[in-house]
Amino acid sequence: MNIGILSRSTELYSTRSLYRAGKRRGHAMHVIDHTRCSLMIDAAEPNIFYQSKPLDFLDAVIPRIGASVTGLGAAVINQFELMGIVSPTSPEALQLARDKLRSFQTLVQHQIPVPKTFMINPSEDLKEIVEKLGGFPVVVKMLESTHGEGVELAHNAWSLQRIMSEFFRYENRLLMQEYIAEARGADTRVLVVDGQIIASMRRQAKPGEFRSNLHRGASSIAIQLKPEEENLVKEVVRVLNIEVAGVDLLPSSQGPLVMEVNASPGLEGIEGTTGKDVAGAIIRLVEKKVKANKRKD
Template sequence: MFSNKIIVGSEEWCGFSQLGVPAIKARVDSGAKTSSIHAFNIKTFKRDSCTWVSFDIHPVQNNRKTVVHCQAPVIDKRLIKSSNGTTERRYVIRTPISYNGESWEVELTLTNRDSMGYRMLLGREAMHDRILVDPSSSFLGGDKDSNEVHKLYGSSDSQPNGLNIGLLASDPELYSNRRIIEAAESRGHRITFFNIKQCYLKLDAETPEVHYRGGSILNSLDAIIPRIRPSLTFYGCALTRHFQSLGIYPLNTAEAITQSRDKLFSLQLLQRSGLQIPTSGFANSPIDTTDLIDMVGGAPLIIKLLEGTQGRGVVLAETKKASESVINAFKSLRANLLVQEFIKEANGKDLRLFVINGKVVAAMQRTAAPGEFRANVHQGGSTEVVKVTPDERKIALKAAKTLGLAVAGVDIIRSSRGPLLLEVNSSPGLEGIETATGKDIAAEMIYAIEKKLKWTLKA
């Protein structure tokens, strides 16, 4: 019964000759129904009246330099729930897989797997009636070292000859930071992670400098990418401002980041530019609580801490009594807060539009997790690709321009009176938008720096 079955371990090397992928390490997972492969820059087109899809693959884990450009007919588009709980609609292709001298056709869904441990997942549909899994073993079909993989793809570890870029952030292992580093290196740039807390400044009319731990001087950078967490806004912006004074190009300026981080000030700037926002109120005295609630249309309403981020410090108060209690409790703690109308018809959904240098490069819809009122992937919400309207696109572009941001995540909510602008994020995360859309947003950020500094990739 089992004599004709292929025995595989929990991880194996396989290949896809029709896609130009001679070797890719796969996670073998009989608990997953469908198989998936890492893909980005996913675009459909017509060929002989049939729908095809073009996409790029980085077949080697933690390597953005090796890129394979692929095309295949689309056989389906399915709603897939991933292991982290998010749901997305993916294109499905069918192509031969090769493993240890054997070959058979499998279906693959296309998705961005940068946040996963493997560039490919082999699910049980591809293994049906053909494979048995020994989860205690690995690479029963043979392992490959990095030199073998490099030879297969004709890649090399040449020294970068591009720009000298600094990434100013707090955690080098964060998905967004890893992706930015990979994208810059894949374009031949030298990029270095600098922990904001370990940078310090020399203010001097003759020789102003930025130093890093141990005394190294950072004045020779061509550009910086500030990714400043809210708790470090003051120091991070002071640091970015100092780099600017040295003639080093910042992807987002200190002034723009400061404006976007002040929720009240940013809303004032945005409404002054004619952008529609949910009716909001701000007050200092508890005496004004009742009128503050009435001013935004009464309960239910949203209460936001001005210093909150990623959905934290946001409360839905469903009754007037609850609203008064929450507002007065926050005020007693001397916390600054906004009171904002609740858009019931949004049904727990909002849009995130990613703007880079005056262009919307990607958009997704976020849906709140069951029991939550606010769309937020940090709190278990789901994401999917969405087609935005021309008005929504214009709002996102105008919002980023108003705040002076070259890179911005613009959040919009759909209401009965049209799209409303919620807020603008100066350090938007990449994981949700890249996973949902399959687009290489990190590369778009690097392209923006290259364009500003008039740098071109040398052959």
């Protein structure tokens, strides 16, 4: 098969891991910078050009779309689908997971537990919202934050105003969440492929930091999920209709809460921590989807 990896750099760990996994299974792998593609919109013969060459020879693409180009990435995936080229991540799933507000709305619609969250605008009465969240500290997030960027903890009214003023320079709506103190800077990252849990790890923020992102110096260990956690994760990906996902769970006194869902999860931390071949599982899903697509044709 000819499989394209939609990635802006061949140096990224996830890109290289997927490339090697595809090669091990005998596929021709192609790294394509989706921000440099030209889309030909034509009802009879839609196509995509990259470096002046058509990409209609591909059987499948694997999106590795950054948060800063979500809209463009979704359009490129959609164009490939119009061409009959399959992807393990649909444009709808990518955009839904990236928009924390919409994804949370969808989850609570299906009675899936998440931290208590407010969507706020610059004119909101912040004092009243903080009280409804149980008081300080509170977590403030941009809607498309990643790697802990665009996520801050406000300990008092002064720090909250400072964070809001900074974030509102980039977005006109933000999320404010209750702070789950009992988590103590820990969370659980779970990688799901085709409805199956492939790997899971516990992350612990470094001292003085509440964000448990490995990019921020957090530590991690491989773990076995509890049955309630497994069931929760599988329900999350079913509800959001995501075939490749990173699901982050936050421990709380009420049980695990869904903190975030990522439709383009990084592979370096989870593969390095657990030793699991997540990239290989994604390649096998792509093979399955291509075969199904050919049977359909």
